[in-house]
Amino acid sequence: MAEEWTLFYWAAKSAGRAEFVRLLFEEAGVKYKEDNEDTLGKFFQGKIGSFQLSQTPVICRYLGKEFGLFPDKFEDEWHAEQFNLTLHDYIAEGRNSFHGINLIASYFTQEEETKPYIERFVKDRIPRYLKHFEQVLSLNNNGQGFVFGNKLTYVDLGLLHVLRATEAQFPDTWKEADYIPNLKAFQGKNRD
Structure with a gap:
């Protein structure tokens, strides 16, 4: 076994x-x-x-x-790693905005004080990251397939999680983000 x-x-x-x-x-x-x-x-x-x-x-x-969910080309391997780290930077920055006063304390103990951090993340950082993700996705096959190459890789799955989390946590921001058509199509195709 x-x-x-x-x-x-x-x-x-x-x-x-x-x-x-x-x-x-x-x-x-x-x-x-x-x-x-x-x-x-x-x-x-x-x-x-x-x-x-x-x-x-x-x-x-x-x-x-x-698991074979890895880019085939050497250059794509390193671009994928770069993108992977940026996805995780985004998640970390979003999480930290909810803990703006004390990173290890519960959000609920600093809910009022952390509002400016969340507002800044929503206003400035989400659009910046999403525009970057849109640009990277669009460089491969005009954004109509995978992030790198012609097959599903670990960064496609990571991007999917990031997009789902963004939509769930910030639904109004996601809905109003008309500047990311390829990301929305990517996320829509991979809903399940």
Whole structure:
């Protein structure tokens, strides 16, 4: 029997950063289990046997290569990694805006004080990131396929998660973003 991957994440079954990895497992049809019991002092990790990885961007790149969800061309491999890191920067910056006063305290303990951080993220940062994502997607096949190359890769799945999270967290901003037609089409094609 093949060993099964284990995801260690503080909030099992919530989307968060673990969703990037879940999408890879689901797309590849790879069995995995989740463990949120043994996460004290740990960041997100993936483990199979004695092999462990931390840091979601690293895990995504590794699993993308392991599962054949990786660019074929050498140049695309590195452009994909660059894009992967930018996707994770976006998620981190968005998360931090909800914790503008204290990054480790609950949002609900700083809800009022953090409003200016969220407003800045919505007004300035979301459009900047989405325009960049639109530009990168549009460089390949006029934005009518995958981010890089001619097949699904780990960065396509990462982009899908980022777009879903943006729409869910900021529905009005997403609806009004008429400057990202290719991203909206990409997200629409991949709703399930």
